[in-house]
Amino acid sequence: MTNASHEVAKGPHHASGAAPSALSAHSIVKRFPGVLANDSVDFDVLPGEVHTLLGENGAGKSTLAAMLCGLYQPDAGYITRNGERISLSSPRAGLQHGIAMVHQHFRLVERFTVAENVILGSRDLSYKLNRSELEDKVAAVAESYGLPIEPGATVGDLSVGQRQRVEIVKALYQGAEILLLDEPTAVLVPAEVEKLFENVHAMTKAGKSIVFISHKLGEVVEISDRVTVLRNGRVTGHVSGRGTTDTKELARLMVGRDIELTTQRASHATGHEVLQIRDLSLTVGGVSVLSDISFNVHAGEMVGIAGVAGNGQRELADTIAGLMSPTSGSIAISGSLTTDRGPIHARELGLAYVPEDRLGMGLVPSMSILDNLLLTRDRRVVVDRTTVRPEATRLIEQFEIKANGPDHMARKLSGGNAQKVLLARELSGGRTATKLLVVCSPTRGLDVGAIETVRALLDDARSAGQAILLISEDLDEVMSLSDRIFVLYRGSVVHETPGESAELATVGAAMAGLKPEGKS
Amino acid sequence: MNGNIWVLASADSVAIATTLILAALGALFTERAGVLNLGIEGILLTSAISSFLVADSSGSIWLGLIVGSLVGALLAGIHAVLSVVLRANQIVAGLALVIFGTGLANFLGKPAEGKTVTTLIKPLSFGPLSDIPLIGPIVFRQDPITYASIVIAIVSSLYLFRSRPGLELRATGDDPATVDAQGLSVASIRIRYTLFGGLLVGLGGSWLMLAQSAAWHQAATTNGVGWIALALVVFAGWRPMRLIFGAILFGFTLQLPFTLQAEQITFIPSALMQMLPYLATLIALIALSRPSTRNKLGAPKSLGIPFVRDER
Ligand SMILES: Nc1ncnc2c1ncn2[C@@H]1O[C@H](COP(=O)(O)OP(=O)(O)OP(=O)(O)O)[C@@H](O)[C@H]1O
Numbered sequence: 001m002t003n004a005s006h007e008v009a010k011g012p013h014h015a016s017g018a019a020p021s022a023l024s025a026h027s028i029v030k031r032f033p034g035v036l037a038n039d040s041v042d043f044d045v046l047p048g049e050v051h052t053l054l055g056e057n058g059a060g061k062s063t064l065a066a067m068l069c070g071l072y073q074p075d076a077g078y079i080t081r082n083g084e085r086i087s088l089s090s091p092r093a094g095l096q097h098g099i100a101m102v103h104q105h106f107r108l109v110e111r112f113t114v115a116e117n118v119i120l121g122s123r124d125l126s127y128k129l130n131r132s133e134l135e136d137k138v139a140a141v142a143e144s145y146g147l148p149i150e151p152g153a154t155v156g157d158l159s160v161g162q163r164q165r166v167e168i169v170k171a172l173y174q175g176a177e178i179l180l181l182d183e184p185t186a187v188l189v190p191a192e193v194e195k196l197f198e199n200v201h202a203m204t205k206a207g208k209s210i211v212f213i214s215h216k217l218g219e220v221v222e223i224s225d226r227v228t229v230l231r232n233g234r235v236t237g238h239v240s241g242r243g244t245t246d247t248k249e250l251a252r253l254m255v256g257r258d259i260e261l262t263t264q265r266a267s268h269a270t271g272h273e274v275l276q277i278r279d280l281s282l283t284v285g286g287v288s289v290l291s292d293i294s295f296n297v298h299a300g301e302m303v304g305i306a307g308v309a310g311n312g313q314r315e316l317a318d319t320i321a322g323l324m325s326p327t328s329g330s331i332a333i334s335g336s337l338t339t340d341r342g343p344i345h346a347r348e349l350g351l352a353y354v355p356e357d358r359l360g361m362g363l364v365p366s367m368s369i370l371d372n373l374l375l376t377r378d379r380r381v382v383v384d385r386t387t388v389r390p391e392a393t394r395l396i397e398q399f400e401i402k403a404n405g406p407d408h409m410a411r412k413l414s415g416g417n418a419q420k421v422l423l424a425r426e427l428s429g430g431r432t433a434t435k436l437l438v439v440c441s442p443t444r445g446l447d448v449g450a451i452e453t454v455r456a457l458l459d460d461a462r463s464a465g466q467a468i469l470l471i472s473e474d475l476d477e478v479m480s481l482s483d484r485i486f487v488l489y490r491g492s493v494v495h496e497t498p499g500e501s502a503e504l505a506t507v508g509a510a511m512a513g514l515k516p517e518g519k520s
Numbered sequence: 521m522n523g524n525i526w527v528l529a530s531a532d533s534v535a536i537a538t539t540l541i542l543a544a545l546g547a548l549f550t551e552r553a554g555v556l557n558l559g560i561e562g563i564l565l566t567s568a569i570s571s572f573l574v575a576d577s578s579g580s581i582w583l584g585l586i587v588g589s590l591v592g593a594l595l596a597g598i599h600a601v602l603s604v605v606l607r608a609n610q611i612v613a614g615l616a617l618v619i620f621g622t623g624l625a626n627f628l629g630k631p632a633e634g635k636t637v638t639t640l641i642k643p644l645s646f647g648p649l650s651d652i653p654l655i656g657p658i659v660f661r662q663d664p665i666t667y668a669s670i671v672i673a674i675v676s677s678l679y680l681f682r683s684r685p686g687l688e689l690r691a692t693g694d695d696p697a698t699v700d701a702q703g704l705s706v707a708s709i710r711i712r713y714t715l716f717g718g719l720l721v722g723l724g725g726s727w728l729m730l731a732q733s734a735a736w737h738q739a740a741t742t743n744g745v746g747w748i749a750l751a752l753v754v755f756a757g758w759r760p761m762r763l764i765f766g767a768i769l770f771g772f773t774l775q776l777p778f779t780l781q782a783e784q785i786t787f788i789p790s791a792l793m794q795m796l797p798y799l800a801t802l803i804a805l806i807a808l809s810r811p812s813t814r815n816k817l818g819a820p821k822s823l824g825i826p827f828v829r830d831e832r
């Protein structure tokens with residue numbers, strides 16, 4: 001786990017307790033209506049170190065990071081920078097103290113070029129902009145940390161990994177000494193994660209400090225010099241020294257019990273065909289998004305769709321859910337055609353759908369948990385909340401959703417908890433008994449405990465005879481749950497394999513568009 | 521056919537274009553910051569009558585222009601408070617501003633009804649240049665504000681696309697959350713450009729009054745130019761340079777009915793011709809309502825959407 005380059009980055013800081021921390025939080029308290037998000041939290045990061053914040057969904061990690069960069073103000077406690085007390089009244093103040101945050105939702109203007117995005121907000125520029133000079137300057141900063149970017153490219157055309165690099169370059173350009181990375185790897189494919197970690201090493205070598213937030217324990221073990229565990233807004237654990245911990249210990253520190261993410265497969269023979277897709281093609285705005293896709297999903301079976309984001313997964317799911325009409329081909333659920341019939345029809349045939357965009361398509365952010373549940377429940381004219389309320393309360397408990405109760409507004413949930421509400425609604429069945437479950441990235445942003453719960457629920461659903469289509473960029477997840485795996489690349493199925501005999505290398509190569517089966 | 525009248529008509533088109541350029545530039549700056557101000561027509565009217573009253577009582581056209589412009593900024597300030605500070609629905613706030621501005625102008629204009637300004641803003645003369653056939657009257661016989669409006673448009677283009685604050689302005693209209701994360705104040709940027717936009721619209725309205733109309737006639741003074749300016753911004757793709765040409769084209773269509781009438785060309789009913797600009801406005805609004813066309817046209821992405829800082 002610890003290789004040579006890590007050793008170089010690993011500094012002697014912890015040994016010499018005298019070095020003042022680059023940034024520290026002292027007894028920070030932050031309250032939101034009804035929640036104590038941070039309860040007297042102490043946290044510090046040294047120069048040249050990666051300090052990870054770990055914790056369950058809703059533990060208060062993002063809130064703490066937001067206060068460290070000036071986005072939120074603490075209710076009590078204070079922050080010091082190099083031992084001196086500072087007040088961060090805004091993100092601008094944070095930047096002036098050399099603190100920058102890379103948000104999970106990138107803060108980039110898509111229409112601007114990379115260089116324009118990087119220099120946006122810089123105070124020390126002349127009034128007049130000289131494009132080529134700026135691009136050279138930006139390229140120089142990027143290169144000095146080994147971050148290859150093309151300054152003249154339009155951000156809207158870049159991949160997620162490239163955009164993240166732009167965010168990091170932006171922070172460095174503005175002279176950031178401390179970078180807060182909130183779940184930076186949640187949206188990256190494995191190769192991009194590797195690249196990011198190389199960049200992190202280059203930055204720590206240059207004396208920068210990194211505050212890292214992630215739910216992926218393997219990554220945490222690999223990258224962190226120290227780990228602080230948060231639970232219900234409180235610091236509940238510390239691990240220091242690289243290589244002194246493993247994922248199991250971290251999981252135990254986080255959720256207080258052992259977590260075992262095992263492989264699960266269909267326990268019994270699968271039944272009849274629930275989902276039938278025939279020669280499905282979809283063209284959007286003249287561009288072919290899906291071409292000639294045919295497969296079935298049987299009752300009691302889980303079919304996994306692997307692929308790098310943007311290869312047609314989202315459109316495939318939307319087409320099955322009846323939200324998009326295919327250009328040609330057909331879709332049938334339990335033998336009746338759903339093509340062109342709209343989403344209600346598909347739902348009436350027993351479809352449940354967990355879309356990728358949880359706060360956009362999955363939930364109504366401005367409505368309560370209860371009302372969000374009601375959306376898929378009864379369709380009578382008069383809304384009857386009393387009958388659904390007990391169910392809402394039960395689901396909140398079962399899924400361990402951190403909320404004030406059924407009336408908690410969806411927008412005010414932490415990222416992972418919003419995902420849980422959506423899963424709770426879809427997995428618990430709607431008006432008609434669920435026959436087909438289409439789930440997209442169901443565990444993205446969830447903590448290990450929650451991932452275990454969700455996987456168990458998916459497995460239960462499968463054992464109960466539901467047909468499940470699992471669409472995920474998390475290759476591990478697809479490989480360890482699916483009975484059959486299809487790899488989607490540029491809208492076509494380029495590889496098919498039974499889940500049991502699937503090989504990581506082959507599937508990974510297919511995802512990257514390399515011809516599998518070692519032909520080329 | 522009398523060739524001379526067409527030369528005059530073209531010269532007129534350029535002149536009418538002045539108000540359009542100024543009002544549309546005002547709307548453009550406001551919208552580039554992400555604020556939709558539908559109240560342009562109301563601002564034009566109120567600043568027109570204000571400039572008239574001031575010029576009339578003080579005898580100074582220039583003072584009239586200045587006060588008229590400031591009144592424009594003041595009214596835009598109301599819109600800024602409603603839509604940026606109070607985060608009201610911008611369409612409703614803008615429409616309210618039209619009604620308010622029209623009412624206010626009519627009230628202020630009561631004593632001025634039918635009166636004329638004694639001294640008008642006069643066209644400049646460039647000596648022999650102004651006498652060049654065709655080009656002379658069109659290019660070299662306009663008044664200073666007309667030339668200024670074109671210069672302002674060119675400078676605006678440079679400002680938007682070649683300067684640091686211009687970059688920040690465009691970013692605010694597209695993606696205010698990003699601007700906020702950079703520590704810039706979205707509210708302050710939006711308010712500033714809404715006010716500046718109002719100032720330009722006010723200048724356009726004052727000029728229309730003091731150089732074109734001479735007499736105050738309630739609604740006849742602006743004739744819906746404010747609405748056309750809004751459409752023009754859409755057709756120009758929020759770009760000042762394209763806006764200049766669009767304004768001249770619209771200016772030409774606006775005066776066409778009069779020229780045709782003078783030429784005794786009657787096979788096209790003049791009422792139909794007068795409809796053209798409004799048809800254009802309608803088409804622009806339809807184009808704006810479709811997200812895909814909006815994007816293609818280059819509309820600021822957060823146009824009309826109040827900004828609330830939110831972590832998620
Ligand atoms: N703006 C807000 N208004 C009200 N409550 C909030 C707000 N932001 C966060 N909270 C609450 O504060 C708590 C901590 O949230 P936070 O986003 O910090 O969690 P997190 O540790 O980042 O979780 P996740 O891993 O799910 O992202 C949660 O209970 C959340 O509901």
Ligand SMILES: [Mg+2]
Nearest residue numbers: 061062414415
């Ligand atoms: Mg979070």
